[in-house]
Amino acid sequence: MSRILILHASVGTGHKTAARALARAFELRGAAQVWCEDALDYGPSIYRQFYVNSYIELSEKAPVLWSYFYERSDRDDTKLTKDLRTLMDRFGVAELDELVDRCRPDAIVCTHFLPVNMLGREKRKGRLPQPLYCIVTDYNGHVFWVNSYADRYFVASPKAAFMLAQRGVHPSIISVTGIPIDPAIAEPKDREITQHKHHIARSPVVTLMGGGIDVDTMRQMTVGLIEEMGEGSLMVVAGxxxxxxxxxxxxxxxxxxxxRVLGFVDYLDDLVAASDLVVTKAGGLIVSEVMARHTPMVVVEPIPGQEEWNADHIVCAGAGLQVRLPEMVPLLVHNLLADPARLQALREGAQREGQPRAAFTVAEQILHEIS
Known part of the structure; x- marks a missing residue:
């Protein structure tokens, strides 16, 4: 019976969501004990505040600057990248070693690069005998994920695997599994039955997700969709x-x-399953969840860097379309709903690309390797 320590970092919601999905998959596959911890809880609070706030300030309020930082740091030989790695080593999660000693896991699984790099340092010093697994939660392979002491990488796509290999990771330790999502999504749901369950009477159904989109933009898109849809149901999720x-x-x-304007709901997966089309930002987890339900997407306002990669992946996979200007979303949605053949083609693209069992695949491979 195996003991698994899963580490994430509370920078956005995706890393934590992936960690929880993996925890559930390990439990369902018979792991004796599973811990799911935020690595940033095990370091100085000032470091946590700096780390989280700097990401939010740059990515949401200064996207051009964030794009420059993201691209400049995506090379292992730059001074910027080396300085950032040194900063993480010196001021990062100092108490993480104590957590590992206390839990005594058989394997450590990381859904954020911060604990990978911190614990990779411990492996380099010979102080961490457990295998260290890295779960890349976007559809690219930024150099920050690369650590010579990670035992295996699980990535979302062949392109991400290629990018990691180009950065020096041996292909034999890269597994293309998809991004881990809630194992419950692997259970099929009928669209019409799910619509009836939530009293959604009119079709087609469009769900607009507000995570990461500012208030004015959301209001503009909502008003436009009401005008352009013609008929149907518009579900707006404010979270x-x-x-x-x-x-x-x-x-x-x-x-x-x-x-229907909704706040936080615990049935978001039902809404995705009930929808003919989802409009959303391009976070790695949410787009993976939507594709796993074979639901077409319109991706709006991708953050420069990882969300742009995710959005490009969706378009190239034929699972959705990308719009950089929110003003164009209502017209695009109108045109898609008026073209059933095109919408069906996107649905088939999502079905080809979706990986609803990704969490199980990762858990099963790790449990096999440590057994």
Whole structure:
């Protein structure tokens, strides 16, 4: 019976979501004990604040600067990359070693590069006998994920595998599995039955996800979709963004378009399964979840760097379309809904690309390797 320590970092929600999905998969596959921990909890609070806030400030409020940083740091031989690695080594998660000693896991699984690099240092010094596994949670292979002491990488796509190999990772330790998502998504759901379950009476169904999109942009897209859809149901998910939910509450549908504004819901997967089309940002986890349900996507406003890679992957896979200007979303949605053949082609692309069993695949391979 195996003991598994899963480490993520609370920079956005995707890394934590992947970690929880893996924890569930390990439990379902018989692991004796599974821990799921935020690596940033095991270091100085000032480091955590700096790390999280700098990412948010750059990626959301200064995307051009973030793009420059992302591209400049995606080379292992630059001074910027070396300085950042040194910073992580010196001021990072100092108490992580104590966590490992306390848990005594048989394997350590990381869904963020920060704990990979921190624990890779310990392996280099001969102080970490456990195998160290790295789960890349986007559709690229940025150099920050690369560590000479990682025992295996699990990546989303052949392109990501190629990128890691170009950065010196031996192909024999790269497994293309898809990004781990909630194992429950591997269970099929009928679209019409799911619509009936949630009292969604009108078709087609479009779900607009508000995560990472500012209030004004969301309101603009919602108003435009109500006007352009013609008929159907528009489900707008504000999540935990109470400001966004409040800003949309005064909007109403039409005699032919039902509008439903939702806050945080625990049935997001049902909405994806019930939808003919999903409009969303291009986070690695959410796009993987949508493709696993074979639902076409319109990706809007990708953050420079990893979201651009994710969005490009979706388009190249034929699973969705990308729009950089939110103003164009309503017209694109209208055109897609009016073209069933094109929508079906995107659905088939999502079906080809989706990996609903990715969490199980990763868990099964790791358990096999350490058994």
């Amino acid at each position: 935990r963004n109470e400001e966004l939910e409040a800003a949309l509450r005064d909007l109403h549908g039409t005699p032919k378009v039902d509008l």
